[in-house]
Amino acid sequence: MRVAPTKIETFRDDFTYSNSEFAIKRFPFPFPEDDYMYSVNIEPHTLPGPVGTVNEHLIDIDEHYLSEMRERGIVLEENPKRCLAMPHMDLACWDMIDRCMTTMSEDYPDYFSLTKDGDTWHWHNKLLDQQDTFTFGDSSTLSLPPMEYIGRQVQGDFALLDQRDGDLFMDAGIVTCPADWSLAFDAGMSFKEWHGPVPMAHELGIFDRALKYLCAIQVNRPVRRLNWTLTVNARMDTSPETYPQWGTDRTTVTPENIGEKIHLRVELQVLDRMPRSNALMFSIRTYLASLEDLCSNPEWARRLHRVMKGLPEPLIEYKGLTRYHPMLVEWLSQFDPVN
Amino acid sequence: MTITVEIDERVKSRPEYSPVKLDLKQQQQVFISATGNNATLKRMFDDCVTQLGNQRVTWLVVHQDVKRVIAETAADFPLATAVYIAGTEAWMWDVRNALIAEDFAPEQIQMLAPESNARRLFCTHCYTVMEGVTHNPHSCSGCGELLLVRDHFSKLHGAYVGVSINAEDRSEIPATEALV
Numbered sequence: 326m327r328v329a330p331t332k333i334e335t336f337r338d339d340f341t342y343s344n345s346e347f348a349i350k351r352f353p354f355p356f357p358e359d360d361y362m363y364s365v366n367i368e369p370h371t372l373p374g375p376v377g378t379v380n381e382h383l384i385d386i387d388e389h390y391l392s393e394m395r396e397r398g399i400v401l402e403e404n405p406k407r408c409l410a411m412p413h414m415d416l417a418c419w420d421m422i423d424r425c426m427t428t429m430s431e432d433y434p435d436y437f438s439l440t441k442d443g444d445t446w447h448w449h450n451k452l453l454d455q456q457d458t459f460t461f462g463d464s465s466t467l468s469l470p471p472m473e474y475i476g477r478q479v480q481g482d483f484a485l486l487d488q489r490d491g492d493l494f495m496d497a498g499i500v501t502c503p504a505d506w507s508l509a510f511d512a513g514m515s516f517k518e519w520h521g522p523v524p525m526a527h528e529l530g531i532f533d534r535a536l537k538y539l540c541a542i543q544v545n546r547p548v549r550r551l552n553w554t555l556t557v558n559a560r561m562d563t564s565p566e567t568y569p570q571w572g573t574d575r576t577t578v579t580p581e582n583i584g585e586k587i588h589l590r591v592e593l594q595v596l597d598r599m600p601r602s603n604a605l606m607f608s609i610r611t612y613l614a615s616l617e618d619l620c621s622n623p624e625w626a627r628r629l630h631r632v633m634k635g636l637p638e639p640l641i642e643y644k645g646l647t648r649y650h651p652m653l654v655e656w657l658s659q660f661d662p663v664n
Numbered sequence: 665m666t667i668t669v670e671i672d673e674r675v676k677s678r679p680e681y682s683p684v685k686l687d688l689k690q691q692q693q694v695f696i697s698a699t700g701n702n703a704t705l706k707r708m709f710d711d712c713v714t715q716l717g718n719q720r721v722t723w724l725v726v727h728q729d730v731k732r733v734i735a736e737t738a739a740d741f742p743l744a745t746a747v748y749i750a751g752t753e754a755w756m757w758d759v760r761n762a763l764i765a766e767d768f769a770p771e772q773i774q775m776l777a778p779e780s781n782a783r784r785l786f787c788t789h790c791y792t793v794m795e796g797v798t799h800n801p802h803s804c805s806g807c808g809e810l811l812l813v814r815d816h817f818s819k820l821h822g823a824y825v826g827v828s829i830n831a832e833d834r835s836e837i838p839a840t841e842a843l844v
Binding site for chain 1 (some may be wrong): 672673675676677682756788789791809814815816817818819820821825827830831832833
């Protein structure tokens with residue numbers, strides 16, 4: 326069963342983050358096959374999903390909630406520009422507040438409650454011990470700008486994509502745990518522009534097809550995909566902004582510590598149409614698990630070996646694995662002796 | 665089944681500047697540059713005057729304060745206006761963004777090939793913006809990081825992104841190369 330979010334762990338310095346057995350069991354393992362290659366791996370996010378899984382609810386609140394909200398606060402204090410919303414995205418931000426508060430209070434009544442009296446809303450976040458009364462749609466009645474206000478209460482990064490001229494634009498977001506992309510730089514970019522640095526996928530036609538699919542998403546018909554990379558230590562904030570602080574982590578990997586140091590970083594990406602603004606809410610919910618924990622599952626261990634061994638060179642480079650990739654494959658081979 | 669795909673290593677956010685063509689159907693023709701010295705733009709302007717006469721053609725030199733000057737000038741142009749811009753890359757994007765802020769549509773605006781390889785660089789660590797960067801790597805004037813000048817481009821900033829080239833190992837200092 327779900328583990329209540331009571332602990333506060335760190336994603337930096339002493340890295341006290343760890344997963345319960347339940348969290349490991351429900352980890353969104355992203356490799357359905359022994360080979361990995363890009364595909365348009367988007368599927369309907371039918372809710373509610375299977376009980377206890379990360380797909381059960383639109384917003385997955387798990388045992389790391391308090392830790393992740395604390396980490397978000399630290400990042401925003403260091404750099405407030407990790408959250409931004411262009412003026413024309415105000416309505417979309419309120420759409421997001423509505424969608425998050427409504428589903429969170431329905432899905433987790435023990436943690437959150439929402440009461441509405443016309444446009445006067447009362448929100449109680451019991452996990453953060455926070456209560457607010459505000460006028461829906463009136464940003465002056467919130468203690469923070471709407472994107473930051475709601476973003477500080479939900480796990481995962483969020484972007485709001487404005488849809489116009491058959492394209493999607495990165496016009497608002499709160500991004501404190503990205504896998505190496507900068508909201509401040511990518512702000513305002515179109516779908517293909519912000520994916521500009523991704524190797525190979527353009528040529529495979531991935532982005533043409535994905536964009537067409539995403540532009541057609543309807544209200545209450547969210548879709549999802551998984552994305553992955555590897556991260557040294559349980560570091561949530563692997564942003565380009567802070568790269569000078571975490572770049573050296575990649576040189577600390579040894580055959581002795583690789584199992585506990587390297588974490589599979591999986592993003593559950595959900596795209597959900599906002600009813601008032603027609604924006605897409607793009608949530609990027611990051612799950613971290615050490616290789617050691619993942620390899621307690623023999624099937625996952627074997628598959629990890631095969632996937633990492635067969636990874637194309639451009640992807641090794643793009644995902645920043647170059648320094649330790651051979652060591653990684655060697656370490657994983659213990660779980661897959663026939664390969 | 666094996667599918668062979670041609671890999672194009674170009675970063676797709678980097679703008680490509682296709683040849684500029686006069687759009688004589690538009691009521692007003694506006695040629696904008698920072699110096700007034702761009703030979704290609706001047707030739708296009710002369711061609712346009714020959715075909716349409718003086719009234720419908722404007723030659724505009726914007727030395728500085730792009731946003732203010734464009735906001736003041738653009739109000740006088742009719743809805744059916746074609747704009748041609750020549751200059752350094754970052755400056756051209758400033759002009760374009762200023763025009764779009766005045767409700768111009770992107771298809772009304774054409775940019776010539778940039779006058780040089782100099783780039784505006786956005787430091788992804790401290791957000792400092794540097795002008796006229798011609799070599800890679802480039803030392804950030806804000807935080808001092810030695811930056812890899814990437815081809816990933818933001819139209820909004822008119823800038824390329826710079827990211828630490830040796831954050832993983834400070835002893836790695838690559839040779840300096842001219843940007844293309």
